[in-house]
Amino acid sequence: MGARIHRTLLAASALERLPRVADADTGLLVTDYRSADPELLARTEVLFTHWGSPLLDEDALGRLPALKAVVHAAGSVKQHVTPAVWERGIAVSSAAAANALPVAEFTLAAILFANKRVLESARRYRREQAAYELLPHFAGHGNYRRTVGIVGASRVGRRVIELLRPFDLDVLLYDPYVGPDEAAALGVRPLPLAEVVAHGDVVSIHAPELPGTRRMFDAALLARLADGATLINTARGSLVDTGALVAELRTGRIHAVIDVTDPDEPPAGSALYTLPNVLLTPHIAGSLGNELTRMAHWAVDEVERYAHGHPFAHGVGPQELSRSA
Template sequence: MTLHLAIIPGMRITRRVFTPSQLEKLGRLSRKVTLNQEEGNPSPETVKRLIQGADAVITSWGCPPLDSELLAEAPDLRALLHAAGSVKTVVTPELWERGIQVTGAASMLSRGVAETTLGLTIASLKNMWQIIDYTRNKDWWGFQQDSVRSRIREMFGITIGVIGAGHAGRHYIKLLQGFDVKILLSDPTYTEVQAAELGAKLVPLEELLAAADVVAVMAPEIPETYQLLNEDRLGLMKDDAILINPARGSIIHEEALIRHLKLGRFFACLDVTEPEPPASDHPFRTLPNVVLTGHIAGAVNNGLLQIGKFITDEWERWVQGVPMEGRIDPVKLSFLA
């Protein structure tokens, strides 16, 4: 064993992501492990000290970008394992220039996003939010009136539109395979054949919006997706459609969304807003056809431990000379969240 691994997140993050047994396994797989014992986010000076002579480094939330000044302390660095979502917070051009391999755990976070989106899909189609209000605060059987009961739908014979098939979108589509529904996909990086292999039909965004009973926003936050769902595109949606956004608030033009919601055209489940949180008097907080879930779609609590397991397994693959599953292609970085 000749590899020196530096784990640079503060202990507050490390304890949330890695179990003691996972840290122990990382140690067994390494000649030397340098573990940041400080609680808070590491400063550049702390990172310099930790990565001296390291062959690989584990980063996570709160870690600074690994620029040329930091990389100078680890001339033998060959791998970066990011125990969080987007690697864009830590990668730099200098890192790619040195040929350092990068892997990330975005696929683990995305599982939670997809599963939460499926839950919101089922709950919203079932009109559970309005029925809960009736059974708690009003006549128990009040929801049987036509205006409430008629809005109940099942996961059968409906059309679900998925905007973006990255890690989260792909897993959401996979979960939908257990239901008798039609799945439409809009993603400029996919071909019709690739979409069909997932179990979806590739269509233009406008066609998806006009046809879908449920629209799930799973796209990354990149310049091309800024306010992707604008006034005109929101206007294409069905009057009784459900809009679910577990991605980023900036993908939807929120002023336009508010106008459509005030007209009662459709129902929105928003895990994210722009900015977060919305102001205390923001219409999202009072409109009856909006549910806010407070940015919990990704991994939370025990779900974060999936990240630690994945990164530990990635390190084992690296040590054994096996390709890492989450390896990032720098050419495709601009399309990633």
Template sequence: MSPRRPVTALAMWPGIEAQLFTAASWEALDRVADVVDRRPLDLATAPADLLGSVEVLVGGWGCAPLDGAVLDRLPRLGLLAYAAGSVRSTVTDALWARGVAVSSAAAANAVPVAEMTFAAVVMVAKDVFRLRDRYRAERGRSFVAGVGPAGDLGTRGLRVGVVGASRIGRLVLERLRTLDAEVAVSDPYLPAEEATSMGATPMDLDDLCAWAEVVTLHAPALDSTHHLLDARRLARMRDGAWLVNTARGSLVDTAALEAECGTGRLCAFIDTPDPEPLPPTSPLWDLPNVVLTPHIAGSEGREVARMGDLAVAEVARWAAGQPLDHPVVAADMDRIA
């Protein structure tokens, strides 16, 4: 018997679909589903008879929260295939109560974040950003040697501490294994033997902060992780160490970071500050030992289509009655990003 073809609609900011879906992914989706419109629907105003037939919603950035009122307009909804990372802004208790299956493309979005994090670790180990500034000022008239975090330039023997064995954290750990570096990881949910199998030494967070020359953050933004790196933990970090944050700004006490970086004792590579963007008066904008990037670690440009491909593959599995590869369940919500 052929797999059924579920009626499928898009729910996201208009225009995002052009980035998410290539010609090949549209063809793949059309093979397994009946798509009511290749343009995103407004779930609050779309015709009731149209929404009443929808069985699969491919969501994305800008998808409205699927609360009781919206779900009343989607009585046949069986799957939310979310073509973005965190489902927190879209999933509600009402969705779980109605037994709707949920899939997230967080695994696809994790790839560019891990890539940029790995690149940042290598770049700060070589002190690229400060040496660039000094070299520019010298106009090449003299050699401008520099020092990396708490010691010499380079990654050989570099102590890297990974905070959080999340999807992204695990990808970062995988990439760090290609370096001749010492790696530690801190995660309360990670068994010690699993950390060791990933090439990392398990450590308590306080000990990791004091040990590492580069600390990179990959924990979710939860009440329990708010200001995970507070003034006390930042003070434990080694003189000259780098903090890399491509996760969430709320993990770091910004005022404490400003104070530590302001003295020149710590360095920071921040893609996700708190607040975002930082106020124009923040000293982090102008410090030579701070690198700020505009929240670009996640999927951008050509990377976005990777999330669309994942969502389409999940629709195909669901339509064929197969288990989802990237399911999200209610029990996950207390600890995922």
């Protein structure tokens, strides 16, 4: 993993359980397999990884002849697990399900705030520094019988759907892999993407980053958002055409809650920083602070399962990666 996340996990005592379930030195950090102790690598059976992990390509695996498993204490493994890992039959686990929890919680808050026009009201109150007529301002707003469109029944998408159940909201879903029976079990109404976007008072993106999903929210799809609708993106910035989104936002007819962008950091002077109908955050929906400890505990649980000869509870395979982030 990267040095910064390693220091953070140590400071939070997130790794203190690991030596109890494995022969592990939590103070040891490998950031480059070529410069690591070759004798140590040669007898390593399990890699415990996190953000910033070096690539596990054929060269790296050649230095890890005893490697049997990779346990990732974070979300996607796409940044370091290569096809060579699957070819060698190495088991892989991810704490993506743990990382999905805070993203879903952030999304729930964004949905409820969007329908209530909380940010817009706060800006106006701060600007005027005086009470204003609430009933005219809130006409047509609120969280009763509003329609929420979920794009992607991913781990996060499914958790958002679950969190929305106690509220008086109608939930639509677009996911090409979810059939009518599964949608009924989830308690959502499945519709084509264009219809979900057109009917949603709030549309929240939870699709994976794949070649076929790049800029799926293009100018034509964004134009289908209803006047006053809010687009939420906590998935990947590449799923939205940033230029087309900014153009639509400039008209003032829609709102956006954007936690991920393409590029990862909008350039200085980007309208996303200043448009009044945008809440822009620097990728904070995922695990941060003490939420990192939860991911670490999930990963240590997986190491413990491996040590007892049990299969991973959160195993990842190549087929799953073709449809997930």
